[in-house]
Amino acid sequence: MDESLDTVLVSYDEETGVGTLTMNRPDALNALSAQLRADIVAGLRLLEEQNEGADGVALRAVVLEGAGEKAFCAGADIGGFSSDSAGGSSDRTHYDVIRDFPTPVIAKIDGYCLGGGLETALACDFRLATEDSTFGFPEVNLGILPGAGGVQYVTKLAGPAVAKELAMFGDHISAERAADEGIVDRVFDSDEFDDEVEEFVSGLTGQAPLAVQAIKKSAQMAVQSGLNEGLRYDRQLFVELLNTEDHAEGAAAFAEDRDPEFEGK
Ligand code: HXC
Numbered sequence: 497m498d499e500s501l502d503t504v505l506v507s508y509d510e511e512t513g514v515g516t517l518t519m520n521r522p523d524a525l526n527a528l529s530a531q532l533r534a535d536i537v538a539g540l541r542l543l544e545e546q547n548e549g550a551d552g553v554a555l556r557a558v559v560l561e562g563a564g565e566k567a568f569c570a571g572a573d574i575g576g577f578s579s580d581s582a583g584g585s586s587d588r589t590h591y592d593v594i595r596d597f598p599t600p601v602i603a604k605i606d607g608y609c610l611g612g613g614l615e616t617a618l619a620c621d622f623r624l625a626t627e628d629s630t631f632g633f634p635e636v637n638l639g640i641l642p643g644a645g646g647v648q649y650v651t652k653l654a655g656p657a658v659a660k661e662l663a664m665f666g667d668h669i670s671a672e673r674a675a676d677e678g679i680v681d682r683v684f685d686s687d688e689f690d691d692e693v694e695e696f697v698s699g700l701t702g703q704a705p706l707a708v709q710a711i712k713k714s715a716q717m718a719v720q721s722g723l724n725e726g727l728r729y730d731r732q733l734f735v736e737l738l739n740t741e742d743h744a745e746g747a748a749a750f751a752e753d754r755d756p757e758f759e760g761k
Contacts, residue, residue: 499542504535505563506542513556513701515543522564527573528590528612536560536590536616540597553709553760556701558597559693560620561604562613568603571611571634591644594619595716598709600700604693605629606686610668615644618653621712623679624693625671626686631679632668652719653678704742705760 497508505518517539519526526532546555562568594601594616603609603617605625610632617623633642633650641647642663650659654677662669674680684692700708710733717729737743741761749756 497542497546499539501535501538503529503532504539506539508543508546508555510546510554512698513554514697515546515555515558517543517558517560518563519561519569520563522562522566524573525567525570525608526562526564526613527570528616529573529576532573533590537588537593540593540601544598551759551761553599553705555599556705556708556760557599557697558601559604559697560594560601560616562607565607567608567613568605568629569610569613569616570608571613574638589644591615591619598712599705600708600712602693602697602700604689605671605680606689608668611635611642611646612644615642615646615649618646618649618679619644621715622681622696624682624684624689624696625674625680626689627671627683628686629671629674629680629683630668631662631671631674632666633663634666634668636664636666650677650679702758704740704746704756704758706740706742707737710737 497506499506503519503521505520506515508515517536519532519536521527521529521532540558543555543558547553600621602622602624603620605617605623607629609617609625609629611634614631614633633646635642647659647663650662658677671680671683675683682692682696714726714730714733717726721729742758745758746756
């Protein structure tokens with residue numbers, strides 16, 4: 497499936513189960529206009545539809561990337577700010593939809609990843625970046641703060657001092673520092689980036705899809721809730737997974753000393 501929305505290219509590879517969303521405003525460094533935010537949501541819905549009528553889980557992972565040579569995303573479109581950019585009057589922003597999306601979403605970052613662009617990456621499950629990428633919250637230079645939880649999430653990943661440094665100074669940091677701080681998961685040479693991302697994603701898509709989805713929900717609960725609530729939730733997810741065909745397949749494959757074939761059932 498290949499579909500071109502106004503500002504997002506959507507593709508789905510049936511063989512691998514990987515969907516790709518490309519933010520496609522390269523002339524504006526993929527800045528998040530209202531249209532782009534809406535198209536990310538629409539693109540995710542199109543990808544989710546691949547599961548309809550499938551035997552098990554068809555869509556195993558989504559890669560989110562930016563078009564052009566310079567940026568993943570340079571943040572909210574400075575020409576078109578409104579309280580809506582942070583979800584002011586909308587029920588669910590693209591950040592929420594990515595966070596709650598059932599399958600993992602991987603941010604493939606090559607270039608600027610700033611402001612709302614960094615918050616978009618933080619909403620993803622993994623952040624993979626080229627060594628030349630740069631990260632930051634320049635909002636303070638506009639007299640605002642990262643309105644989509646940037647300080648909250650960086651505080652959880654890297655601690656309050658790093659979050660405050662990024663948001664109060666507004667400077668860009670390197671991919672290497674972002675990885676040292678735990679904001680980025682992996683940094684790769686530019687030459688090897690596509691192959692490395694493909695390998696990372698294929699490692700994920702081979703895993704039992706329902707277990708992967710449950711782990712995403714568990715991790716989300718860990719960020720949002722207290723420990724006791726999280727432990728109760730994990731036990732419930734665990735019992736649900738015990739009843740899946742994938743669990744039976746995983747156990748059988750172990751006993752038979754072969755690779756499992758998971759279908760998401
Ligand atoms: C709209 C943008 C943009 C943005 C870049 N462009 N960032 N347009 N919104 N956020 C446009 C430029 O106007 C320019 O258009 C083109 O992209 C290329 O950018 P240049 O500045 O010429 O490129 P360069 O000199 O390489 O500088 C790159 C840059 C700089 C360092 C990334 O563009 C920059 O500082 N951009 C602003 C980044 C920023 O402040 N982001 C945070 C936004 S606030 P033309 O037409 O001139 O070629 C935010 C709040 C989130 O994100 C809140 C969430 C709720």
